[in-house]
Amino acid sequence: MAESGQKAKLTDLALFGGKPAFSExxxxxxxxxxxxxxxxxxxxxxxxxxWFTNNGLYVREFEEKLAGVLGVKHCIPxxxxxxxxxxxxxxxxxxxxxxxxSFTFITTAHALQWQEITPVFxxxxxxxxxLDPKRVEQMITxxxxxxxxxxxxxxxxxxxxxxxxxxxxxxxxxxxAAHAFGxxxxxxxxxxxxxAEVFSFHATxxxxxxxxxxxxxxxxxxxxxxxxxxxFGFQGYDNVIYIGTNGKMTEIAAAMGLTGLETLxxxxxxxxxxxxxxxxxxxxxxxxxxxxxxxxxxxxFQYIVLEVDEAAAGIGRDQLLALLHAENVLARRYxxxxxxxxxxxRSLFPHAGLLxxxxxxxxxxxxxxxxxxxxGGVDVEAICSLIRFAIEHGGEIxxxxxxxxxxxPSQKQSIHG
Ligand code: T4K
Numbered sequence: 001m002a003e004s005g006q007k008a009k010l011t012d013l014a015l016f017g018g019k020p021a022f023s024e025x026x027x028x029x030x031x032x033x034x035x036x037x038x039x040x041x042x043x044x045x046x047x048x049x050x051w052f053t054n055n056g057l058y059v060r061e062f063e064e065k066l067a068g069v070l071g072v073k074h075c076i077p078x079x080x081x082x083x084x085x086x087x088x089x090x091x092x093x094x095x096x097x098x099x100x101x102s103f104t105f106i107t108t109a110h111a112l113q114w115q116e117i118t119p120v121f122x123x124x125x126x127x128x129x130x131l132d133p134k135r136v137e138q139m140i141t142x143x144x145x146x147x148x149x150x151x152x153x154x155x156x157x158x159x160x161x162x163x164x165x166x167x168x169x170x171x172x173x174x175x176x177a178a179h180a181f182g183x184x185x186x187x188x189x190x191x192x193x194x195x196a197e198v199f200s201f202h203a204t205x206x207x208x209x210x211x212x213x214x215x216x217x218x219x220x221x222x223x224x225x226x227x228x229x230x231x232f233g234f235q236g237y238d239n240v241i242y243i244g245t246n247g248k249m250t251e252i253a254a255a256m257g258l259t260g261l262e263t264l265x266x267x268x269x270x271x272x273x274x275x276x277x278x279x280x281x282x283x284x285x286x287x288x289x290x291x292x293x294x295x296x297x298x299x300x301f302q303y304i305v306l307e308v309d310e311a312a313a314g315i316g317r318d319q320l321l322a323l324l325h326a327e328n329v330l331a332r333r334y335x336x337x338x339x340x341x342x343x344x345x346r347s348l349f350p351h352a353g354l355l356x357x358x359x360x361x362x363x364x365x366x367x368x369x370x371x372x373x374x375x376g377g378v379d380v381e382a383i384c385s386l387i388r389f390a391i392e393h394g395g396e397i398x399x400x401x402x403x404x405x406x407x408x409p410s411q412k413q414s415i416h417g
C-alpha cells in the first residue's frame with residue numbers, strides 16, 4: 001500500500017500539496033483475521049444448526065479454550081469489554097470510590113460511573129504508563145472500595161505492589177486487561193491477577209471476536225455470579241435469582257474467536273516483527289521515544305507507541321499527527337486528553353489534573369502508529385521515513401504551519417461574519 005515514504009523537499013509532503021505516501025488509509029486498529037475457510041466452516045454450522053446465541057456450542061468451546069490458553073479457572077466470554085468490566089465491578093460489590101488511572105480508554109471510568117461509583121483518577125508512572133502504586137496509596141479515602149489497574153499497551157501493572165496495597169487496605173483489586181490478551185507477568189498469564197481481569201476482543205484489539213470481551217478469574221463464587229448476571233440472572237427456566245443484564249456473546253463472535261485462537265502466534269509474530277522494524281527505523285531520531293516490551297515476558301506487541309518531545313524533536317505531536325494523516329497514516333493520540341478531561345468527569349472534577357502531572361504530560365505527547373497483519377515491512381519503512389523527514393525538517397514545517405495559522409483568523413472571521 002505504501003507508494004513511497006521518501007520525501008525530498010517540503011512540498012513533497014501531502015500536507016503541503018504533495019502526493020500521499022499511502023494510496024489507502026493505514027489504520028491503527030485494522031482487525032487481524034484468521035483463516036477464512038475455518039471461520040466459514042463454523043458459520044455454516046451455526047447456520048445449519050440454528051443456534052445463534054444463549055451459551056451455544058461455540059461459546060462453550062471458546063470459553064474452555066480461553067481458560068486453557070490463560071491457565072485460569074474461569075474465562076467467561078461476554079458481548080464486549082465494557083460489559084465485562086461492568087459485570088466484574090458489580091459482581092465484586094464495588095461502591096463508593098474506586099481508584100483508576102485517567103490515562104486509559106474512557107470505558108474504565110464509565111463502567112464505574114455508570115453504576116454511580118466515583119472513579120478517583122490516579123497518576124501513572126512515567127516509564128510504565130501504568131498506575132503508580134505510591135500515588136494509589138495516597139488516593140485512598142474511607143470511601144474507597146477498590147482499585148482498577150489497567151495493563152496499558154499490554155504491559156503489566158506493578159501487580160505485587162498493587163496486591164500488597166489492596167491486601168493491607170482491605171480493597172478489591174480488578175484489572176482492565178483489554179490490551180493484554182496473551183501477555184505474561186513474571187511468566188504467569190495475565191488473567192490470573194487480582195480478583196478478576198477483564199479482556200476486550202473488540203475488532204481493533206490484537207485478537208478479536210468482532211465485538212467481545214471476557215472476565216477471567218480463579219474465584220469460583222465470583223465466576224458463578226458473573227455467569228448469572230450476564231444472562232439476566234436466570235438459573236434454569238423461569239427462575240431469576242439475581243439481578244442481571246444481557247451480556248451474552250453470540251455464536252458468530254465465538255466462531256471468530258475460535259478461528260483467531262488458531263493463528264494467535266502468527267498475529268503475535270507479525271506484530272513483533274513490525275515492532276522491531278519500527279525500533280530500527282526510528283532509532284536515533286531526536287525527540288522520539290518508542291515504548292519497549294520486555295523480552296523476558298510474553299507480549300502481543302500490538303501497540304506501537306511514541307512519546308514525542310516537542311523541544312527535542314523540533315515538531316509537536318499534533319503537527320506530526322496532521323502530517324501523517326495527510327499521508328494517509330491514521331496515527332492516533334491514544335489516550336488523549338485523559339478521562340479526567342472528558343465529560344462528565346471534566347465537570348465533576350475540574351481540578352483533577354492538578355494531581356495528574358504525568359498523565360497530563362503523556363497525553364500531550366503520545367502517538368500510536370499502525371500495527372497488525374495489514375501492515376507490512378515496506379509500510380513500516382515508509383512511515384519511519386516520513387517521521388524522520390518530518391523531524392529533520394521540523395523547523396521549516398513549523399514555520400510553514402504557523403504561516404498558515406496566521407491566515408486562519410481572517411478565514412474564521414469570514415465564516416462567522
Ligand atoms: N479498556 C481499555 C483499556 C480499552 O482500550 C477498551 C477498548 C476497553 C476497555 C473497552 O473494550 P470494548 O467495550 O471496546 O470491547 C477503539 C475501540 O473501539 C475500543 O475497543 C478500544 N478500546 C479503543 C482503544 O479503540 P476508537 O473510538 O478509537 O475506535 P475507532 O472506530 O476510531 O477505530 C480505531 C481504528 O481502527 C480506526 O482507525 C479505524 C480502524 N478500524 C476500526 C474498526 C471498528 C478498522 O480498521 N476496522 C474496524 O472494524 O476506539
